[in-house]
Amino acid sequence: MQTRQRRSRLIDFVRVRGFASLDDLVRELGVSESTIRRDLDALEEQGTAKRTHGGVLYAGGHARLPEFDERQPAHWGAKRAIAAAAAERIHDGETVLLDGGTTTYEVARLLVGRSIQVVTNSLPVANLFASESRADLVLLGGYVSPRTGVCLGPYANELLGRLHVTTTVLSAAGITAEGLYNAHLLLAETEQAMLRAAGQVFVVADSSKFGRKSLTFVSGLDSIDLLVSDTGLSEEWRQQIAAAGVDLVVVEPAPNEPLDGDHHPHRDDRSKPSREHHT
Amino acid sequence: MQTRQRRSRLIDFVRVRGFASLDDLVRELGVSESTIRRDLDALEEQGTAKRTHGGVLYAGGHARLPEFDERQPAHWGAKRAIAAAAAERIHDGETVLLDGGTTTYEVARLLVGRSIQVVTNSLPVANLFASESRADLVLLGGYVSPRTGVCLGPYANELLGRLHVTTTVLSAAGITAEGLYNAHLLLAETEQAMLRAAGQVFVVADSSKFGRKSLTFVSGLDSIDLLVSDTGLSEEWRQQIAAAGVDLVVVEPAPNEPLDGDHHPHRDDRSKPSREHHT
DNA sequence: TGACTTATGGTCGCCTTCAACCATACTACG
DNA sequence: CGTAGTATGGTTGAAGGCGACCATAAGTCA
Numbered sequence: 001m002q003t004r005q006r007r008s009r010l011i012d013f014v015r016v017r018g019f020a021s022l023d024d025l026v027r028e029l030g031v032s033e034s035t036i037r038r039d040l041d042a043l044e045e046q047g048t049a050k051r052t053h054g055g056v057l058y059a060g061g062h063a064r065l066p067e068f069d070e071r072q073p074a075h076w077g078a079k080r081a082i083a084a085a086a087a088e089r090i091h092d093g094e095t096v097l098l099d100g101g102t103t104t105y106e107v108a109r110l111l112v113g114r115s116i117q118v119v120t121n122s123l124p125v126a127n128l129f130a131s132e133s134r135a136d137l138v139l140l141g142g143y144v145s146p147r148t149g150v151c152l153g154p155y156a157n158e159l160l161g162r163l164h165v166t167t168t169v170l171s172a173a174g175i176t177a178e179g180l181y182n183a184h185l186l187l188a189e190t191e192q193a194m195l196r197a198a199g200q201v202f203v204v205a206d207s208s209k210f211g212r213k214s215l216t217f218v219s220g221l222d223s224i225d226l227l228v229s230d231t232g233l234s235e236e237w238r239q240q241i242a243a244a245g246v247d248l249v250v251v252e253p254a255p256n257e258p259l260d261g262d263h264h265p266h267r268d269d270r271s272k273p274s275r276e277h278h279t
Numbered sequence: 280m281q282t283r284q285r286r287s288r289l290i291d292f293v294r295v296r297g298f299a300s301l302d303d304l305v306r307e308l309g310v311s312e313s314t315i316r317r318d319l320d321a322l323e324e325q326g327t328a329k330r331t332h333g334g335v336l337y338a339g340g341h342a343r344l345p346e347f348d349e350r351q352p353a354h355w356g357a358k359r360a361i362a363a364a365a366a367e368r369i370h371d372g373e374t375v376l377l378d379g380g381t382t383t384y385e386v387a388r389l390l391v392g393r394s395i396q397v398v399t400n401s402l403p404v405a406n407l408f409a410s411e412s413r414a415d416l417v418l419l420g421g422y423v424s425p426r427t428g429v430c431l432g433p434y435a436n437e438l439l440g441r442l443h444v445t446t447t448v449l450s451a452a453g454i455t456a457e458g459l460y461n462a463h464l465l466l467a468e469t470e471q472a473m474l475r476a477a478g479q480v481f482v483v484a485d486s487s488k489f490g491r492k493s494l495t496f497v498s499g500l501d502s503i504d505l506l507v508s509d510t511g512l513s514e515e516w517r518q519q520i521a522a523a524g525v526d527l528v529v530v531e532p533a534p535n536e537p538l539d540g541d542h543h544p545h546r547d548d549r550s551k552p553s554r555e556h557h558t
Numbered sequence: 559t560g561a562c563t564t565a566t567g568g569t570c571g572c573c574t575t576c577a578a579c580c581a582t583a584c585t586a587c588g
Numbered sequence: 589c590g591t592a593g594t595a596t597g598g599t600t601g602a603a604g605g606c607g608a609c610c611a612t613a614a615g616t617c618a
Contacts, residue, residue, distance in 0.1 A: 008359065018297075018336065019298070019329075019331060019336050021331065021332065050298075052298060052300065052331065052332075052333055052334055053300070053332055053333030053334070054331055054332025054333050055331055055332065057297070057298050057336075080287075123402075123405060123406065123409050123418070126402060126423065127402065127406065129423075130402050130423060130425065130428045131425060131428070132425065133425050136422070137422070137423040137425070138420070138421065138422055138423065139402070139418065139420050139421065139423050139430055140420045141417070141418050141419045141420025141421065141430065141434065141435065141438050142417065142418065142420065142438075143415070143416070143417055144405065144408075144409060144416040144417065144418050146409065146410055146411065146412050146416070149409045149410070151418055151420065155420065155438050156420065159420050159434050
């Protein structure tokens, strides 16, 4: 009766590796393929593991945040290109404050491996840097919003009040001529604190955000130093932004599925995901 | 020439889901199976994805913390049993403060889905509860230690000073008659703050920790209310702990591979992973 | 002791997946 | 215009995984 032990070892094994083939498990546990199959059936029914053709996938841990699951293909290409343009403008040795949100998360992905200091209130962003020995990571504490995985509340704001960073990379739910808007009341306060802590402020927002308001006002355009968006931005908006004294970088949402109509990209570069036009 | 777009979408898709079958990808991307296969070959060579029989596994993100990868089989059975015993003693509606460490992580895993409030300084623990709507999560901020993924430093301690929790579940690197020891200087301070914030204190530590000192002294045994360990604990230690006025729960490290010599466990229960002896 | 339950390992068709090959369409280049 | 390179889709024989069935062993219960 060592079946419980074996299954326990099995799930440990799968958890550590994320995935294991039937053959791996036969070798690791020293039992027959049939037994492994029965174990997997049991564990799948129990919900701990998920079978695939040829192996098992760990299903127990790694909760996923809903916001990151729903990808809107139309915006993803833009988000990635915007993130690339923002990440290019952050240099080694800087201290970067990263907001929550999917676009800033993309920025964070591109910063992994760089020698920087990262401050963030976003749990997904923190995970990216947690095991990075090259980057120092400071996490803002407080209440964690279940939907987005960001830290909110007075504690986060208070800690921010005592920090100073080179660059803050902020997201926004909406942008109008008045300024930035966000969908969460507490988050707005935290973002205001982020603005105060920053030497310079980048805002990353795809063109669909412009002209939209959201629940709460965060800040006027005057506190922004650089705004990164995509080519979907109309000429009027570009002028309004320039009039507000904000630098604007517009990138092409190229490497994904959206429109990307008839022009010939003529790519022979391998890594650069987009071209950009600076005003 | 939309192959780069397609591959970009492919890896996005795989990243979000963690795993995707060939058929999923055919449906999602609207190209033939052959094309998908070629894409996967390319992406695998590039290192972004890992092929398995029947599908792909995302290989790019999800940095894993080294401490959680190395599983010492001899201790894992004990850790799991200890965690189960500790989790049983936490009731719905309580506020629980969870320390970092692998044993406390196991406790956290067992608490997922319960209606509790969780406070933690551990990033892996926070991830478990981040998308849990049933549990409220408060994360301590501060500098994140790259090896263990826990938040340290004055900010964490300061926030702790303003909190009060029902139960603190603490880990330890070593336990002697004098008390608890830990391997990290800053963490010791944070753990002292955790003790001050707690109504009652549980310490989870397998028997190998006893008699070992570590870098810094954390606290005397008198601040502990309950100590959970495994049957490897010698009779002398049990008496010493009892003499210090600490409740002791000893569990059998059964359901894993270690020794587990000649005694007959006689299990006919299905869910209880261990028997325990309360003093 | 005998019937029953459970755990395990082996085998046998059936189905899926794989890798390789071939045909087609499109582009680039001379 | 022809040739070469590339991207794609379809097919096919081979390999491997899958589920079901059966046999064996050990333990449980009456």
